[in-house]
Amino acid sequence: MARSSITFDDNLVSVGFVVHLNYQNPYLSPFEEFQRFKTHPLIRDTFAGGKRISYGARAITEGGYQSVPKLAFPGGALIGCAAGFVNVPRIKGSHNAMLSGMLAAEHVAAALAHGRANDELADYEAAWRSSPVGRDLWRVRNAKPLWSKLGTLAGVALGGLDMWTNTLGFSLFGTLKHGKADFATLKPAAQCRPIAYQKPDGKLTFDRLSSVYLSNTNHEEDQPVHLLVRDGNLQKSSEHDVYAGPSARYCPAGVYEWVEEGGQPRYVINAQNCVHCKTCDIKDPNQNINWVPPEGGGGPNYPNM
Ligand SMILES: Cc1cc2nc3c(=O)[nH]c(=O)nc-3n(C[C@H](O)[C@H](O)[C@H](O)COP(=O)(O)OP(=O)(O)OC[C@H]3O[C@@H](n4cnc5c(N)ncnc54)[C@H](O)[C@@H]3O)c2cc1C
Numbered sequence: 486m487a488r489s490s491i492t493f494d495d496n497l498v499s500v501g502f503v504v505h506l507n508y509q510n511p512y513l514s515p516f517e518e519f520q521r522f523k524t525h526p527l528i529r530d531t532f533a534g535g536k537r538i539s540y541g542a543r544a545i546t547e548g549g550y551q552s553v554p555k556l557a558f559p560g561g562a563l564i565g566c567a568a569g570f571v572n573v574p575r576i577k578g579s580h581n582a583m584l585s586g587m588l589a590a591e592h593v594a595a596a597l598a599h600g601r602a603n604d605e606l607a608d609y610e611a612a613w614r615s616s617p618v619g620r621d622l623w624r625v626r627n628a629k630p631l632w633s634k635l636g637t638l639a640g641v642a643l644g645g646l647d648m649w650t651n652t653l654g655f656s657l658f659g660t661l662k663h664g665k666a667d668f669a670t671l672k673p674a675a676q677c678r679p680i681a682y683q684k685p686d687g688k689l690t691f692d693r694l695s696s697v698y699l700s701n702t703n704h705e706e707d708q709p710v711h712l713l714v715r716d717g718n719l720q721k722s723s724e725h726d727v728y729a730g731p732s733a734r735y736c737p738a739g740v741y742e743w744v745e746e747g748g749q750p751r752y753v754i755n756a757q758n759c760v761h762c763k764t765c766d767i768k769d770p771n772q773n774i775n776w777v778p779p780e781g782g783g784g785p786n787y788p789n790m
């Protein structure tokens with residue numbers, strides 16, 4: 486499943502392409518699907534004669550109401566995307582990030598006024614469900630599970646119906662659970678067909694490394710590794726041998742490579758290219774890759790955002 490958006494502004498075209506990370510074929514490459522999308526006859530002329538000026542990638546937290554974790558802990562609280570507050574059907578991510586920030590700030594101010602500090606903001610945790618953010622997320626809670634289970638046509642249609650009945654105060658479905666976690670949906674490579682993507686033409690379609698260059702990504706060269714592979718043997722025996730190394734394809738920055746060395750595959754991690762999209766942390770089939778914040782605030786630097 487995928488979706489896309491194109492916006493125009495002062496002779497500038499912004500194009501986005503979303504690949505849902507519950508895909509099954511380990512040979513799929515979200516980056517290459519995006520390149521292929523731009524060649525569609527209905528839109529390819531939009532880019533004719535244009536110059537590529539920027540590139541970026543980021544996972545969207547789409548779990549909604551059912552996926553919101555515990556929000557408060559001693560001395561801190563989760564707000565915005567850290568709490569998974571994106572409302573996908575209503576395209577309200579920034580909106581909910583700001584509203585939840587304001588809600589948390591109000592409860593912090595009230596706690597400080599009562600002489601409290603460094604304890605748990607339990608009232609914020611309790612308040613978000615009845616706040617505009619929580620109420621809005623509740624009404625759309627079945628849209629994503631229906632979409633994932635039934636596909637775009639039936640899923641989106643039934644999701645729309647459910648959103649409508651929820652505005653009237655009821656749902657025909659109750660509260661649907663999400664299916665498998667995204668890391669658990671990949672099939673072994675032996676059960677899937679490799680996908681042959683076209684070579685980039687340098688005009689409409691491009692390669693990953695020259696794209697990453699345009700994300701202005703920068704990490705200190707001697708900083709501690711921020712992409713941690715917990716068990717190297719498991720990466721070889723499962724990620725490589727069973728799933729044919731999907732990290733080399735799902736990473737939009739070409740960070741992961743399996744290279745032959747003395748007849749043996751060796752896992753290479755070009756961590757300096759990482760654009761912090763978090764896909765590896767989500768999609769590695771064994772949850773064997775752990776993304777941690779890099780030292781020194783390095784990473785992509787997106788202009789106009
Ligand atoms: C591809 C995509 C398309 C989207 N489209 C829309 C849309 O059309 N409309 C909409 O409303 N929303 C959209 N969203 C969602 C929206 O962008 C987010 O919901 C919103 O930006 C969340 O804001 P935030 O402040 O919670 O988190 P973020 O915007 O993610 O900000 C978190 C910041 O914290 C920084 N940070 C992280 N860790 C550390 C650390 N350890 N130390 C210091 N800094 C750190 C990050 O670098 C980042 O700048 C989209 C999201 C994506 C990924």
Ligand code: SF4
Pocket residue numbers: 712735736737738739740741758759760761762763764765766776
């Ligand atoms: S290494 Fe992980 S977080 Fe970094 S760009 Fe690749 S998939 Fe995204």
